Amino acid sequence: MKIKFWGTRGSIAKPGKATIKYGGNTPALEVTSDEGNKLFIDAGTGIHQPGNEIISTGKPEELNLLITHSHWDHIQGLPFFKPLYSENFKINIYVSRNESFNPEDIINMQFTSQFFPVNKDVLKANIKIIQLNEKMKFDIGEFTIETIAAHHSENTLGFKISNNNKYFVYLTDNEIYYETEEPTLHSIKSKNTDLIEFAKDADLLVHDCMFDFKDYVNKIGWGHSNNFSSVIFGAAANVKKIILFHFNPDYSDERLDEICENTKNFVKDKALDINFELSVEEKTYEI
Ligand SMILES: [Zn+2]
Numbered sequence: 001m002k003i004k005f006w007g008t009r010g011s012i013a014k015p016g017k018a019t020i021k022y023g024g025n026t027p028a029l030e031v032t033s034d035e036g037n038k039l040f041i042d043a044g045t046g047i048h049q050p051g052n053e054i055i056s057t058g059k060p061e062e063l064n065l066l067i068t069h070s071h072w073d074h075i076q077g078l079p080f081f082k083p084l085y086s087e088n089f090k091i092n093i094y095v096s097r098n099e100s101f102n103p104e105d106i107i108n109m110q111f112t113s114q115f116f117p118v119n120k121d122v123l124k125a126n127i128k129i130i131q132l133n134e135k136m137k138f139d140i141g142e143f144t145i146e147t148i149a150a151h152h153s154e155n156t157l158g159f160k161i162s163n164n165n166k167y168f169v170y171l172t173d174n175e176i177y178y179e180t181e182e183p184t185l186h187s188i189k190s191k192n193t194d195l196i197e198f199a200k201d202a203d204l205l206v207h208d209c210m211f212d213f214k215d216y217v218n219k220i221g222w223g224h225s226n227n228f229s230s231v232i233f234g235a236a237a238n239v240k241k242i243i244l245f246h247f248n249p250d251y252s253d254e255r256l257d258e259i260c261e262n263t264k265n266f267v268k269d270k271a272l273d274i275n276f277e278l279s280v281e282e283k284t285y286e287i
């Protein structure tokens with residue numbers, strides 16, 4: 001299975017000289033199975049480019065898109081995903097069920113005149129919207145998908161995606177809880193048991209790292225994690241590698257390099273058994 005990052009930034013797209021190395025687009029991942037079929041996760045601004053590439057092949061396809069939640073940074077690229085406008089495509093959009101709003105209305109609202117110049121009639125693809133709950137397990141072709149409720153706003157999902165006995169876990173917009181001033185293995189293990197069980201032994205874990213440890217202190221309860229809690233969580237779940245993701249739009253490449261260094265020192269000081277990297281736009285991992 002191949003996992004390609006098309007957007008690594010949280011909250012708002014941040015193009016410019018300061019974000020060239022790690023990227024400025026908001027979340028979008030392209031997953032390709034060993035058999036060659038694709039699955040997309042989240043439709044942030046990063047989904048624009050793979051949409052263009054798919055369209056340029058001219059081949060009709062069935063595409064599947066999993067959306068963790070409807071915060072803008074995870075859906076803002078959707079109206080600009082060109083396969084939606086082509087009758088050559090069948091597109092299944094998986095979104096989390098919501099008691100307060102019909103998720104289908106949230107998606108459709110993106111194509112109303114208040115948000116977009118033309119309405120939904122211009123979409124020529126065969127689009128199907130499928131609602132998801134937490135704790136589901138289902139197949140999409142050769143992929144098996146499992147869901148979990150993330151520690152974020154209501155109805156945010158995390159995904160576990162398996163293909164040929166390898167699996168990766170996508171937990172962005174997720175706050176690792178701990179009670180101590182500085183995160184500890186003990187505190188994280190006791191406060192995040194459901195998520196640790198879900199991510200256990202993953203070949204790859206993509207995890208929220210919106211803040212560095214110092215900035216997080218002022219953002220407790222905002223539904224995001226910091227670099228220290230993320231790597232401890234990865235170690236607690238015994239994952240083979242954790243990729244830190246969903247960076248604060250205020251962090252430049254320089255700042256993220258610094259965060260990477262601090263995280264390395266933290267892992268060493270605490271003798272954590274974890275392999276970590278910062279996500280980089282357009283980088284592909286194979287598991
Ligand atoms: Zn987000």
Ligand SMILES: [Zn+2]
Pocket residue numbers: 069071152153173
């Ligand atoms: Zn969010």
